[in-house]
Amino acid sequence: MREILDPMREWFDQGKAVALATVVEIYGSAPRGLGAKMAINHESMMTGSVSGGCVEGAVVAEAMQVLKSGKPKLLHYGVTQDQAISVGLACGGTIEIWVETLSEDTFSRMEKDLLEDRLAMIVTVLTGSQAGEKLYVYPGKKVLGEIYNPELLAKINESVDEVFKGQHSQRKTIQVQDQEYEVFFDVVDPSPKLVIVGAVHISIPLVHYAKILGFHTIVIDPRKAFGNLERFPHVDELVNQWPQEYLELYPWDQGTYLVVVSHDDKLDVPALEIACKNEARYIGALGSKKTFAKHVGDLKDAGINDEQIARIHSPIGLDIGARGPEEIALAIITEMIAVRNGLNIKK
DSSP: OGGGHHHHHHHHHTTOOEEEEEEEEEESOOSSOTTOEEEEETTSOEEEOSSTTSSHHHHHHHHHHHHHHOOOEEEEEEEOHHHHHHTTOOOOEEEEEEEEEEOHHHHHHHHHHHHTTOOEEEEEEOSSTTTTOEEEEETTTEEEEEOOOHHHHHHHHHHHHHHHHHTSOEEEEEEETTEEEEEEEEEEOOOOEEEEEOOOTTHHHHHHHHHHTTOEEEEEOSOTTTSSTTTOTTOSEEEOSOHHHHHTSSOOOTTEEEEEOOOOHHHHHHHHHHHHTSOOSEEEEOSOHHHHHHHHHHHHHTTOOHHHHTTEESSOSOOSOOOHHHHHHHHHHHHHHHHHTTOOOOO
16 A cells, blocks of 8 residues: 555545555455555546456446446456466466545545554445445544444454454454345554664575565664674664664554564563563564573563563574574564464464
8 A cells, every 4th residue: 555655645636536446355366465455546547456467457447437426346356367477477366356435534544544654444344235334443442434233333343353463454254133244354554664683694684585575674783893884784774772772762563573683682681571562563582492481581570471471483483494594584584474464373
């Protein structure tokens, strides 16, 4: 969504009507993921993508009808292998796309939340007698909008915390008496930021991988012999401070991923302590089981409880038999992506 904010803002500033198309279901494989978006204005101009090029033309035509009628539509497309290959893709599948008129007020709220890295969720009823009704929800049950069926609303509210916890968009079938409703929970998530404590050799390829995957990267190390631009010319921010000095003032949110890899308790333990007290999507600690057990003791002495400590991934990274800094960094970034995609990592 972030990549289409600027053209959408320009359209609204010019007084143009805008429709928004969102991928709300994927069967098999498909070129774009759940929640992928494309915006279309009343002049048939589009920005973004819902299929990588396979069905965009058809969606634009449907969006023109939606803008004319004001009524949303749920579209169903089969992306064949031939269609996918024709636009340079190697996969086919079936997708469902929800197309609706987007008001400037709703866009402005989404724009503000995305730019300020605020976690939110848009809940849309896709089928049934309540189709098109929606809620704009924030953690803590702050809700805008209306679902007029009280039983449906109650069941949607039961799912909100679960979806926020997983922090990835999903579609649910909700039964209310003798009617089924398809409901899409579309997460507006903060941009991903990777904070690395320790400018060690593992951190160099880890920054490379993270930037390729769209993370804003920060490396913290007070030791200028390690943390310098000669070693990290590719990092977004290089911080030559003690971790606790920087992290106490850091604006933690659900887009923050913290990795401690310095092998120095004076750096790693304070960082873990602060992370456990704040919002973070992922907390990982490099080291042996013996080292982590010592960290746990230090954290408990600092008042961190078992539930908070359980958020830490240690030993860090997925088990891929990694050897050497590059492979260890790959194991770490793979685990981070698995967590971001809602997988339950058990060790």
